[in-house]
Amino acid sequence: MKIAVVGLNHKTADVELREKLAFNGPKLEEGLRKIKEIPSIRETVIISTCNRVEIYLHVQDVEKAYAAIKDFFVEFFEIRRDSLDTALYLHKDMAAVKHIFRVASSLDSMVVGEPQILGQLKDAFDFALEKKTTGVLLNRLLKKSISVAKRVRTETRIAENAVSISFAAVELAKKIFTDLAGKSFMLLGAGEMAELAAKHMMNNGVKDIIVANRTYERGCELSREFDGRAIRFEDFPAELVHTDIVICSTGASTFVLHKEHMQKVMKERKQKPVFIIDISVPRNVDPGINDMDNVYLYDVDDLRGVVDSNISERQKEAAKAEAIVEDEIETFRKWMMTLNSVPTVIALRERAEAIRKDELERFFNRFPSLGEKERKAIEGMAGGIINKLIHAPTVALKNDAEDKDMLIALIKRLYDLNGEDNEKE
Amino acid sequence: MEVMLFELALTCYFAATIVCLLELFKGSKVTSRIMFGLVIAGFALHTANIAARYVISGHMPTASLHEATSFFSWCIVLLFFFLEYRYRIGLLGSFIMPVVFILMLTSSILPRKIENLSPLLQSSWLFIHTAFAFIGDAAFAMAFGVGIMYLIQEHYVKSKHLGGLFKKLPSLQILDEMNYRLITIGFPFLSLAIISGSLWAESSLGTFWRWDPKEVWSLITWFIYALVLHVRLTQGWRGKRAAILSIIGFCAVLFTFFGVNLLLKGYHSFK
Numbered sequence: 001m002k003i004a005v006v007g008l009n010h011k012t013a014d015v016e017l018r019e020k021l022a023f024n025g026p027k028l029e030e031g032l033r034k035i036k037e038i039p040s041i042r043e044t045v046i047i048s049t050c051n052r053v054e055i056y057l058h059v060q061d062v063e064k065a066y067a068a069i070k071d072f073f074v075e076f077f078e079i080r081r082d083s084l085d086t087a088l089y090l091h092k093d094m095a096a097v098k099h100i101f102r103v104a105s106s107l108d109s110m111v112v113g114e115p116q117i118l119g120q121l122k123d124a125f126d127f128a129l130e131k132k133t134t135g136v137l138l139n140r141l142l143k144k145s146i147s148v149a150k151r152v153r154t155e156t157r158i159a160e161n162a163v164s165i166s167f168a169a170v171e172l173a174k175k176i177f178t179d180l181a182g183k184s185f186m187l188l189g190a191g192e193m194a195e196l197a198a199k200h201m202m203n204n205g206v207k208d209i210i211v212a213n214r215t216y217e218r219g220c221e222l223s224r225e226f227d228g229r230a231i232r233f234e235d236f237p238a239e240l241v242h243t244d245i246v247i248c249s250t251g252a253s254t255f256v257l258h259k260e261h262m263q264k265v266m267k268e269r270k271q272k273p274v275f276i277i278d279i280s281v282p283r284n285v286d287p288g289i290n291d292m293d294n295v296y297l298y299d300v301d302d303l304r305g306v307v308d309s310n311i312s313e314r315q316k317e318a319a320k321a322e323a324i325v326e327d328e329i330e331t332f333r334k335w336m337m338t339l340n341s342v343p344t345v346i347a348l349r350e351r352a353e354a355i356r357k358d359e360l361e362r363f364f365n366r367f368p369s370l371g372e373k374e375r376k377a378i379e380g381m382a383g384g385i386i387n388k389l390i391h392a393p394t395v396a397l398k399n400d401a402e403d404k405d406m407l408i409a410l411i412k413r414l415y416d417l418n419g420e421d422n423e424k425e
Numbered sequence: 426m427e428v429m430l431f432e433l434a435l436t437c438y439f440a441a442t443i444v445c446l447l448e449l450f451k452g453s454k455v456t457s458r459i460m461f462g463l464v465i466a467g468f469a470l471h472t473a474n475i476a477a478r479y480v481i482s483g484h485m486p487t488a489s490l491h492e493a494t495s496f497f498s499w500c501i502v503l504l505f506f507f508l509e510y511r512y513r514i515g516l517l518g519s520f521i522m523p524v525v526f527i528l529m530l531t532s533s534i535l536p537r538k539i540e541n542l543s544p545l546l547q548s549s550w551l552f553i554h555t556a557f558a559f560i561g562d563a564a565f566a567m568a569f570g571v572g573i574m575y576l577i578q579e580h581y582v583k584s585k586h587l588g589g590l591f592k593k594l595p596s597l598q599i600l601d602e603m604n605y606r607l608i609t610i611g612f613p614f615l616s617l618a619i620i621s622g623s624l625w626a627e628s629s630l631g632t633f634w635r636w637d638p639k640e641v642w643s644l645i646t647w648f649i650y651a652l653v654l655h656v657r658l659t660q661g662w663r664g665k666r667a668a669i670l671s672i673i674g675f676c677a678v679l680f681t682f683f684g685v686n687l688l689l690k691g692y693h694s695f696k
Contacts, residue, residue, distance in 0.1 A: 160592075175582060178596040271661030273597065290583065294664045302585045309588065 003141065004062045005091040005099050006069045007047075007054030010110050013087035015050075021077050023048035029131060031076060036133045038068045043138040047103075047124040049117065051110050056100060058137045062092045097141065097332055101325045104145035105152040106159070113158040113314045118149045140335065148328045155324060158317040161310035166197040168306045169277050169298070170204050173245055176275050176296055181205035186243040188212050188236060188257075189250030190222050193279050197247050198226060210243065212236040214250065240265045244273070249280040259288045262295060277303070337404055341397040344408050347417040348393060352386040427477035428537065430470050431495070435529050437467030438498075442526040445519040449590060460518055461509075468502050475499060481539055484547070487555045488540045490686050494532035496555075497682070498525045500563035508567065514595050514603065520570035531683075550625035557621055561614030562678050565650070568607035569675035572668035575600040579665055601664050604671055605657065612650045619643055642681035649674045 008018065023031050023046055035044045035055060043058035059065035070088065074081050091099045102108045106117050125142040128134045134142070153159060162168040170180075177183055185206045187198050190213050198209070209228025212235065213219030219230040231239055237257075240246070250256055257276075266274070273294045278285040283299050290297040298306075360382055364375065393411055397404075411417070441463035448456045475496060478486035486492040505521050508514065542551075574594055581591040594600075622640070623633040634640060653670045656662035662670070 172582070172587075175578070175591065175594075175596045176598065178598045267661075269661070271663050273664065293666065296582055298585065305585060306587055309586075 002059050002062050003093060003096045003137065004057045004059055004065060005054055005089075005096040006057065006066055007052060007089065008084075008087040009052035009054070009108065012089060017079075017083060017087055018050065018053060020079055021048075021053045021073065022050075023053065027076075028127065031072075032128060032131050032133045034076065035069065035072060038065065038072070040064045040068065043135045044133050045124055045128040045138055045142060047121055049120045052103070052108075054103070056096075056138060056141070058135065062090070066090050094329060094333060098325065098329050100141060100145045101148045101328060102322075104149040105321055105325060106149070107152075107318055107321055107325065111163055112311075112318050113160075113163070115159055118146065118153075121149075122146060137339070141332070144328065144332055148325060151328070152321045152324050156317040156320045158314055158321050160317075161313050163307055163310050163314065165193065165279070165300070165303045165307055166200045168303050168310070169197050169247075170200045172296075172298065172306070173201070173275050174204070176273055177244065179205065180245075182207060183244040184208035184210065184242055185228075185245045186210045186212060186236065186239060186247070187222065187226075187228075188246055188248040189214065189252075189280065189284070190218060191249035191251070191279070194247045194249040195222070197277065197279070201245065201247075202226060206245065210239055212239065237261055237265070240274075241268045244275065246274065246276045248276065248278045248284050250284050251280060252284050253282060255284060255286045257285045257289070259286045259292070262286075262289045262292060266292060266295065279303070338398060341404065341408055344411060344417065345394050345397050348390055348397075348411065348415055351415055351417060352390050356382050356386050427474050427481065430474035430477060431533070431537075434467045434470035434474055435526075435533055437463050437470060438522065438526045438529050441467060441518070442522045445522040448516065449519050449593075457518070460522075464502065464505070464518070464522065468499075468506070471495070471499050471502070478539060482542070484542050485552045485555055487551070487559075488542050488546075489536065489538070490683075491532050491535035491537050493555075493559075493682075494528055494535065497559055497562055497566075498528040498532065500559045501525050501528070501566045504560075504563045504567055508603075512599075512603065514571075514599065515593050516574065516590065516595075517570065520574050521567065524566055524570060546629075548625065548629060550621065550628070554618060554621045554625055557614050558618035561611045561618055562682065564607045564611030564614065565671070565675050565678050568604050568611060568671040571600055571604045571607060572671040572675075575604060575668040576665065576672075579668075597664065601667065604667055605663070608650055608653055608671060608674075612647075612654060615643070615647055615650065619647060638685045639681060642677070642685050646674065646677040646681050649677050 008021065010018070013021075028046060028048065031046055032044060035041060035046070035057075040060045041057055042060070045056040047054050047056070055069055057065055057069075070081070070084060073079065073084060073088075099108070104118055104121050106113050106115065109117055121142070125134075125146075129139070162171045173180055173183075180201060183206050185198070185201055185208065187194055187209065190211070202209070209223065209226045211219045211223040211226070211228055211230045212233050213222065213230070214233050216230065216232055219233075223230040240257075240262075248257070271294045273296070276285055276289065276295065276297045278297065278299045281300060285297060285299070287297065287299070289295050360379060363378070364370065370378075396407060397411065441460050444456055444460040444463060448460065475486050478492065482488065487496050501521065502525055505517070505525075508517060575597065577590060578594040578597055578600060581587055581589065581594075582597065619640075622643075626635065627633045649670070653662075653667060653674060656670075657667055
């Protein structure tokens with residue numbers, strides 16, 4: 001009974017290879033079925049995301065299973081065998097458990113702490129459950145890894161700080177305005193990053209969106225996308241009076257917004273706060289504006305600085321998360337150990353039961369004249385004797401002792417239980 | 426007995442202040458619950474102390490500087506409960522409980538003898554006048570705490586170093602609105618305190634206004650807060666400037682309260 005992980009991720013394989021090995025659509029079901037058919041494999045779950053393709057396994061023989069999975073990859077995805085050489089990794093036993101816990105807790109992610117992976121893992125597990133490719137061991141392992149991930153989420157602040165520029169902008173806006181709903185928002189110029197930030201702002205409730213672009217038609221197009229309104233670029237200074245948040249990326253080579261102008265705007269706004277995000281390089285907004293009261297100006301470098309410090313913050317939290325993972329591995333290991341002894345306990349009981357049956361049969365054959373009442377009493381007595389005899393070894397097996405493996409081996413030898421395959425289900 | 430109640434209340438406030446300050450560095454739900462428990466316990470004891478003094482003396486327990494300071498703190502805590510219940514502003518306690526504790530500590534070192542009220546002051550005006558004054562002052566104390574929170578948070582945002590308390594402090598907008606609201610509560614109460622005081626003076630002394638130091642300083646305080654509201658509404662002096670003004674205003678409140686009593690003489694002075 002062994003747990004193994006075979007797979008590749010963003011650290012070991014480039015995107016080209018990961019793409020080829022993705023279990024998309026119907027491939028997932030087919031893949032699950034084919035892997036389950038491999039003789040040495042008992043249970044399997046496939047997780048396939050853009051950053052990782054991993055097969056979680058319950059196997060009899062790890063090396064055999066690993067070779068079989070490798071063959072499967074080559075055949076199933078029609079790739080060259082040598083392309084897998086450096087990409088594919090194998091984790092077994094507790095290392096495999098640790099790996100799965102770390103994946104679920106987003107410690108193995110490209111952006112540590114990103115929340116999607118847990119959902120993806122849940123989906124992968126649900127799908128495998130539906131297709132009945134899992135059993136006692138993987139069910140327990142996957143459920144446990146989900147609860148570990150939740151524990152990490154609540155006990156550390158690993159997922160707390162924004163680690164992308166557009167999220168950082170939204171986070172800041174919330175610390176300036178509380179609630180973004182009802183705030184008006186201007187997109188000055190249109191760039192990919194500006195659009196992304198605009199989308200995040202909208203997701204957080206910003207309603208009134210104004211687009212001012214140099215080419216008016218492009219502005220109109222964008223404003224339709226955001227359900228806002230377009231204005232001519234020359235008109236933006238006047239609109240600023242009614243705007244709370246501005247994202248600027250015009251591609252102009254000089255400042256399009258000067259301090260003198262902003263001072264006028266602020267006077268007209270009665271100093272209502274304005275948050276300006278200038279993501280253009282070179283900058284389009286006079287940096288001196290940040291010195292004014294109630295105006296908060298962030299350029300790309302400022303936001304990047306925020307993101308960098310958030311990332312280092314996350315790394316600190318990741319250390320705490322690792323400790324939680326270690327802790328949980330220990331509890332899982334204990335559970336595994338009790339599971340290991342179960343077949344031996346069963347075999348021991350079966351052996352004792354068989355002896356009882358044999359002996360009773362022989363005894364009753366020798367004394368056929370015994371009445372029903374006497375027979376019952378003798379059967380009961382025999383049962384009592386074997387129960388008392390196997391009680392102590394059973395308790396010893398179920399206890400969580402360090403020399404348990406040795407104990408299992410010893411009991412198997414003493415009671416001659418090796419004839420049966422303990423691993424048979 | 427009332428002395429012991431006071432000491433116990435002071436101890437609770439002290440412990441709450443320590444927890445509040447710890448919360449700045451390492452806060453969690455547990456610490457804020459402990460803090461609340463302590464403040465509630467302290468407040469209950471404090472209320473009992475004030476009630477006991479009222480029963481013993483038979484008048485509003487604001488007849489000595491000790492009593493007045495203690496009652497002032499009591500009003501701040503009351504207002505703190507109200508704000509926490511209504512708005513749940515993160516870390517508000519950390520900025521208000523130290524003020525409460527310092528006031529209580531000051532109160533504790535002042536003479537605690539229960540004074541007989543001079544016949545001049547024996548009037549139901551005492552209750553009206555002091556209640557207005559203390560509610561107003563408590564709102565100003567709260568505006569002071571919120572103003573400091575604003576300045577700290579605004580420093581984080583402006584300097585672009587979002588470490589430390591940035592996460593835990595509420596948004597600038599909330600802090601600014603709260604500051605404004607508290608002053609709009611405090612200002613009418615201060616006005617009422619001044620008006621009721623002058624009516625009282627008229628009925629007991631025959632004149633509305635005697636240029637007593639406390640009167641003068643109350644008027645100065647009143648002008649400062651009038652200015653805060655005026656420039657906010659006409660010039661848009663909000664945010665940082667409003668926060669600084671509310672801090673200056675509270676300094677005037679404290680001087681009116683302590684400075685006048687300790688340094689200057691007048692019929693407002695306690696014996």
